[in-house]
Amino acid sequence: MLLHRFLGFVILLLLCSLVPTYAQNASLSGYVRDASSDETLIQATVLIQGTTTGTVTNTSGYYTLNRLKAGNYTISCSYIGYKTNRLSVTLSEGQALILDIRLEPEDTSVEVTVTSDREEVEQRNVGVTQMSVSTITRLPSVLQADVFRSLQLLPGIKSSSDFSSGLYIRGGSPDQTLIMLDRTTVYNPTHIFGFFSTFNPDAIKDVKLYKGGYPAEYGGRLGSVVDIYNKEGNRKQVHGVASLGLLSSRIAVEGPLQQEKSSWMLAARRSTTEPVLAVLRNMKDEDGNPRFQGIPDNFYFYDFNGKFTYDFTPKDKVSLGFYAGQDNVSIPVGEQTAFKVRYGNVTGNTNWTHIFSPQLFSNFTFTGSRYFSSPSGKIASTEFKRRNEVTEWSSKGDFEYIPDPAHQVQIGFWAGRMTIFLQDSFNEITNEVLDIQTPYVSGYAQETWRPNIQWSLKAGLRANYFGDGNYLRLEPRLSADFTYSEWLRIQAAYGRYYQFLSLITNEAFSGFDVWVTADEGVKPAWGDQFLLGVKTKPFKGWNLDVEGYYRNMNDLFDLDPFLNDTAGLPYNKLFRFGQGYAWGTEFFLEKYAGQLNGFVGYTFGRTWRKFPNINNGAYYPPKYDRTHDLNVTANYDLSSKWTATAVFSYATGQAYTEPLGRTYINSPFGEGFANIGGDVLTIGKLNASRLPAYHRLDVGFTRKGNVGSWGKSELQLQLINAYSHRNIWFYQYDFDVNPVKRIDTLQLPILPNIAYTIRF
């Protein structure tokens, strides 16, 4: 009944959008571009000065203003980090003026000195966060700038440890976040087994994060969406950037093929750890034996990003993009043992943007994504190996219809085929654990209605069909935004979300990640999200956002952690099925202008899980539950050349299980490599204890300069964990001593970082 009412409401909104409400019929549309490179700008603001009529550019950088009266207008266009551009235009009756607007970049070290109201409005929509690439590269980072580690500083987003770039957003596990690069799903966005994310900051144009309550145009995950777009490339002249760092070095070059009509961008990154590993490998102790065991023979990662864009006509733009990245490690452990793992991702996409009319914009994408992981090893001539692959081909179509400034209708589809293959071999016995080939289709319709300057209502419905198990699921989405005054906005959102995939992972090591799907007997996970936000501007140059959320998670399916062997088991017996919920309140105080700027993010939240036969069937907090989470970042312009940056993080200690007692059970089988028998721990409640609180201070200094007349340079000097507080990752227990000794497994010590970047 509720669903019927909701559908009725959506249809009503859609019908509203089709009824002409004004007699005006002139229109203004086009792309907003960076004047220096002609790169399109996502979510730039276009306003008709002296009126409340305005819009923002979409993910293709396109804007439309319809139902305008004939006459003379001043168009004001702005974007963070760019000078506002004001243009005079004259529209005649019925004219559809195409106007590409170019913005000059601000020449300042701090990019957040200029903000535009409408853009800020979009960025401060409920559940939405946007992070600029310059913020990502400026923040102090462990060995190299990283998109996900920067996102972890925002309220509501947590990391599991210093060693993980995984995003734990609003009480959800990393697999509850859809990660997309140029509209293509990336299934294992990690390098160095989770230490870094795969995204090269030099190649990225825009990072948008929906922490929750995401709109109907996205689907497939219970929690959040990270939507990343790569640069299209400079359409005017060849430019590049090269960076030398402690962990990796990277180069990116971009330029035009045909002036102002086409562009290309290529970016490459490779680890440069070989010299360090060679030194470690050759270090000897007093007896001449190697000081360190297990130093890899071979360890490197690399990735490539590329994009080619061509405007066939002013209304047709086609782009081809790709990403390819891989990690390789080979570890010898004595003469009789060797271990190798190779894992990575390859993605490709073809995108066609077509403008049917000033009112109707469309985008079609064909994507391919492949994740592979192939660990193998040999112990005493006994071989083991795994073949683990996810391959996905999909096509998408999105239409935006903007009949008038009060209405925006979006409809679209996403259809594809996914193949998951997992094969384990041990001692020449092969077990095909997974061989899944499933089609999926989803479609959505969404209407944004702005009845007046104060209200914005968005209603959408997404329908998903998943082939394996023959599941059809409907996801209603609803959000409302009320602007009470210049300083206060109140927002609310509700959404239902389904997830047909689950990730089997060990947070300490992402190289073995395996994806599994819903199927017969394994229902898709689902959850509802409720959000309430208050966005304020307490003072000039300051934002204060408060957002509360509650979400539940049902039919979670997770590999049974106690399965030693999966051979011969029906698919549904591989899993445990559970549920969970999370709630929290996030505070985000931002000073976005001035010599001193930065933000404070604080989250007060909890998350809980429940699985049968675990913790006596009672709810328990997963390890990444943290009641308090505080991040403070500050940038200070010391001079025109020097900038200082600091990041302080504090969080409640992670949940862990405190062993209460011990005993010893003899194995009736003898010793083995599977820890069967021996010391046994008795526990009470699962994860009822807390590690000591986590805190860390990172500081950095950036010096900008010139390299002769042909380029600019940037030297970054950073100190990670400046006061060397050794946060605890987890405890281990040494049973070789009696009584048992608890051993702290520590996180990162103090680490210096230096990076030198040249832009030419």
Next chain:
Amino acid sequence: MKTFFRQVKTMSLFLLIGLLGGCDTYQQDSYKKQYVVQGYLIALEPLSPISVSTTVPLNEIYSLEATAVKNAKVEVQLLNAQGQPEKTFDYVADPDSVSMFKPLDTTALVMPSRTYALRITFPDKPDVITAKTVIPDTMRVIRTNGDTFRYQQQPQFEQLISPSLNPSRQSYFIFSVEGLTPSTTNLVPFWDPENGFGGDRKPPKVYASPILNEANYRTSEGNLLVQLPWLTVVYFGKNRVTTTVLDDATYNFFRTQSVQLGGSTLSPGEIPNAVTNIVGGTGVFGSLARATSLMTVTR
């Protein structure tokens, strides 16, 4: 100024709502002493001894002598199809072995596919410990592909085993290899401390596989064809190869106990309790069926 105070009030309200909702009722509980039972009945073999002891707090010294329970009344019952005791076997404390109770009847053989119940009571306290196990069906080695093998040669030692029938599930196995001439000069290269993965670990006399499912080895005739990984061989010379089938109690206990200290998809530090069939304590009262064969490993 008025505006400012209005904003402060709004924020304070949200903060208050958050703080009120955040009182933590999920507190760490405290240590409780538990009885620990371990015993494995083996199909077609005499009744096995049973150990009864207690746990100790993690931060205290553990010793079997100190935790052994001496004054227990231990009995094992063979149950009929209705679950009633058909025969009771009394156990007595073994003066030669700490914590162990041994059966008075040393001739009765454990009957495959039958249910046995354990009952432990105490003369001086009302505690009662109970557990049940269904004995796995027996199996036998039908043939092997030889009796002498050069270390790491191909093909490996191979045995064909008759199935251990279980009406409700496939069988779960552990394969183990016992060196019958264990000495430091007899170690295979992998266990040589100079070369190997074994490192400074003391080489085990018996080395076992993880728990493996029957489906890996099932032939079209329904038998099991098992190739022994060289990884399980520790010593040159004569070795006893044992294939053991696990009952539910042993399977559940060891598959959960073995991941307590890592090695699974559980987060580091998330430690589950081992699943036990002991009511009134912890540990395992399980049963096994096994078949053995011999092979000689040459250099």
